[in-house]
Amino acid sequence: MTKPRVSASTSTAPSEWISLKEQLIQFAAIVGIAAFVAFTGITLIEWQKRESLPFCDYYASESCIPCPENARCSGKNMECLFGFTKHGKRCLRDQKIRKAIEAIDELIIEKFCGNYSLSLCKWTGPKQLTVFEIAQFVEHSELDKVLGIDSENFKLVKEEGQDAAIKRLNTRKNSQGLLELYCPIQLVEYYKPYRCRAWEWMLSYRNILLISCPLVFLAVVILSKAYLKQKISKRAEQLYIQVCQTLEAKSQNNMTGGETWVVASHLRDHLLTLNERKNGTVWYKVEQMVRRDSRIDQYPKLVKGESKVVWEWQGIMKRLIAK
Incomplete structure (x- = not known):
């Protein structure tokens, strides 16, 4: 039995196809490089040619370059006008x-x-x-x-x-x-x-202003008085606490035979600031709180030949002893 013969053309065809493809790629690369080199060379030649051309003084033609805006040209020399700075072939505002x-x-x-x-x-x-x-x-x-x-x-x-x-x-x-x-x-x-x-x-809103301004003023006055009243009440409470602490500490002198009372006017001058002394409203509220406090006794007393109102801390124990 005879073996089939393999044709030589069928075995060499793929290698010939690959060789042809490589040649086409090489040819395309050579053409591309040549075109790039030619384009670059032509561009450089044109640029050098243009750089060597003089500026057009009064008219434009192929043999000269138009004078840039805001510049004064003479031959190959370009001078920017006042207020402009040279940037290459242009004159930009300084x-x-x-x-x-x-x-x-x-x-x-x-x-x-x-x-x-x-x-x-x-x-x-x-x-x-x-x-x-x-x-x-x-x-x-x-x-x-x-x-x-x-x-x-x-x-x-x-x-x-x-x-x-x-x-x-x-x-x-x-x-x-x-x-x-x-x-x-x-x-x-x-x-x-x-x-x-x-x-x-x-002028545009004068009618509204004529009505609203008195109302705003009245509201400001009312709020100011309310704020001032609250501020005075808070300050009076602070002073009242200090009065009680001072009188309670003074009552400890009973064991040593010292004075257990305090002159109200002296205590006032000690606790109040100068502005609070001039006003008198804050201390008036403190005196009202003292009158309503059963732990504090107030009575007139002759101090250094003068009649003074003194405050004395009674406390719970002292009241029980008195009974």
Whole structure:
């Protein structure tokens, strides 16, 4: 019996397919690398070419680069205008100058619109200003010293700050041909002083205030008196406890033959503060508590030739002995 023959083509086909696949991958990698190198080289050449081009002074073309905004160009040289700092091929606003311009702008708006709102609240204040008056106001404000800018640069900062403020205001020419500035209503409301806001609020709710204010005042008076009464009562209770402790301790002198009583006025001056002595209300309540206490006996006594009211602690044992 003869064995079947295996074809040579069937055994070599898979290896040939793998070899072809590897060749395709290698070819694709080579093409990709070549494309990347070519793209990078072209980009660098274009960048170098563009860097070597001069700036356009007055017009733009393929042989020059347009001069950036806020810059002054001459050939390959670029100089940023005042208030701007060079960042590569751009001129960006200098932070210190920007803050100075914003400060001048805000000062003008706040001063003018704040004063204008006063006139709406029946107080004195200009309703309009001229450009000259604004310039005078900024000139006398001495902002150059506050902002730390030299006088040469402050002139340009002042002009830009004034221009920024004028753009936010309404303008019109008067009969004399001068440009007058008016504050828009939205800025008037924003910069209106608190005293003006309070005055407007009181006028709007005057009927309610006429009714509620006396009621609020009466409630405050009643609550104040109630709080004061409670405070006096609490203080009187504290003093009454101290009086009882003092008299009870004094009664221990009975065993040694010492004085067992205390002059009421002396005890008062010892326990009360200076303000409480002037008022007398607190001690009056203490005296009422002493009168209602059966453990304390009060009677007149001649002390150093003067008649004094003295208090003496009776206690339970002393009352039993007396009986």
